[in-house]
Amino acid sequence: MNLQTAEQKINEIRTLLNQYGYEYYVLDKPSVPDSEYDRLMQELLELEEKYPELKTADSPSQRVGGAVLEGFEKVEHRIPLLSLGNAFNEQDLRDFDRRIRQATGDDFSYVCELKIDGLAVSLRYENGLFIQGATRGDGTIGEDITANLKTIKSMPLRLNENVSIEVRGEAYMPKRSFEKLNLIREQQGEEPFANPRNAAAGSLRQLDPKMAASRNLDIFLYGIGDTGTSDVVSHSEGLDYLDRLGFKTNKERRKCATIDGVIDFVNGWVEKRPHLPYEIDGIVIKVDSLEQQKMLGTTAKSPRWAIAYKFPAEEVVTTLLEIELSVGRTGVVTPTAILEPVKVAGTTVQRASLHNEDLIREKDIKIGDKVVVKKAGDIIPEVVNVLVGERTGEEAEFRMPTHCPECESELVRLEGEVALRCINPKCPAQIREGLIHFVSRDAMNIEGLGEKVISQLFAEKLIADVADLYKLTREQLLSLERMGERSVSNLLTAIEASKGNSLEKLLFGLGIRHVGAKAAKTLAQQFGHMYKLKEATQEDLTAINEIGEKMADSIVTFFEKEEALELIKELTDYGVNMEYKGIKPVSAEESDSIFAGKTVVLTGKLELLSRNEAKEKIEALGGNVAGSVSKKTHLVIAGEDAGSKLSKAMELGIEIWDEEKLLAELNK
Known part of the structure; x- marks a missing residue:
């Protein structure tokens, strides 16, 4: 076949593929079987490989996906895309x-x-x-x-x-x-x-x-x-x-x-x-x-x-079949409703959190009840109420246990808390949940190490603490169900990459009681290195605005434990970074930024910045990012679908910016 004949053939195939694709994907009326479309596509790919000079940007072959991109370029819209x-x-x-x-x-x-x-x-x-x-x-x-x-x-x-x-x-x-x-x-x-x-x-x-x-x-x-x-x-x-x-x-x-x-x-x-x-x-x-x-x-x-x-949140009726108990990484025992599978807002729902025993009593929930279920924000399933009139008399009362469902240790209710808690530090459920937390997105962000893989590794006794993750071998991972060569290679790469995370990721991942992601970031910025934080006293910690006595006590207690010090040494030996890598925020006095000394609240969906990126940039300029709007709030940044925080800011007469204005100020 010469070049001219190849060009004619390629054009014929492209015309047919475009026609068949339009019929199938747009009109939903295919005129040929999938096998014929696939045959023509394969023929086109072979011809374009043989005659690369005939490949064009509008060829159907260009839909299969090219090389991996290095990043996304910014594009300025000729006419703005306004939100509704x-x-x-x-x-x-x-x-x-x-x-x-x-x-x-x-x-x-x-x-x-x-x-x-x-x-x-x-x-x-x-x-x-x-x-x-x-x-x-x-x-x-x-x-x-x-x-x-x-x-x-x-x-x-x-x-x-x-x-x-x-x-x-x-x-x-x-x-x-x-x-x-x-x-x-x-x-x-x-x-x-x-x-x-x-x-x-x-x-x-x-x-x-x-x-x-x-x-x-x-x-x-x-x-x-x-x-x-x-x-x-x-x-x-x-x-x-x-x-x-x-x-x-x-x-x-x-x-x-x-x-x-x-x-x-x-x-x-x-x-x-x-x-x-x-x-x-x-x-x-x-x-x-x-x-x-x-x-x-x-x-x-x-x-x-x-x-x-x-649309209002979709509500459906289903049957509450059972109440299952789970033990979290902090030992809190949480009841979960097991439901007759039902479609809610487009997905099948089989579970809904019941939070605690008090909520079950307040809503008078019994096993076997007909219940109304909705997804809060079309995402999180919750039991709205019970259809008491549908009861047959066969429904069963639910009572929280007195002992941990995982390790049989006696449960306690700490002063001022609603939840029942297992306080056994060797409770396997807490260890497993701690491992799941360690690899999660806001912590060490190890992609591919989901809950199921962690549970498998834990059940097979391949990991007992977070340091064991860095000892895993290719052979051990290949022995797990549904783990092939590619998945294992990607997972090992992700584990290795996590060693380079900034200190706040590790601090949050360690699960120190009362230390959330924000506090972990504050501690990392203030102390700079894990070993400096380890030496901090109660007074050093409470001198930081965001750190209260309860959190300071928890941090000091954590670093007094021999097993915690051994874990940190082991992680250090495996090459896990112990330093803060971010931009250390300046104080309000040091900054001449418009954000200096101001309390800022982010609400709604930002398009160009993630919440964390926006927060980090504002704090680096001397601002303080808070989670709720109050009279002390100076500024609210409202993204798409901003809700109650925006409404409250308007009621209080607080200054409101959109993301465009935020970016303009950040780029000054």
């Missing part, structure tokens, strides 16, 4: 409608669309060719995730028209892909994703496009950001135009002439929501006319012509 204001009930929607009518009169209509629970993205096309995709970020600056977005098969790499356009959409993970992914993660001993939104965001915001390709993501386009097309005069026409260009839009949309029509649409989807193959968390309502949108304008954060109705 929220409505939580019918009155909020009617208030929104009243504001629109006051500004425009009665001659307008709305478009209602499903609010896909995924990751907002912006896509740029030049002359019909996809050239760049980015996350929303702070609305002005996002991250370039072009390589990962190319792996989404329903997103066209070339449009049906040679136009230059910027479009906005929501990348998401279908429920089926989410369930499959979590099953694989659980089998590998990894922490399952909490929900499809987190899974989609995690898939697109990681550096290996092949990993993104394996996650089977999808996308719906919902708007045009920047186009020279003058024919489009309404949002609904814009969606039709996106359809003609070859994009996948969500067909479950409706044009409504009145707010009553909007409310009818919203109420209908509250009922139908669970039957969708993807997650939605609300309905987006927009004024249809683009001219009226322009006239209504925007606030600093949100368009005045659109609002997002958020």
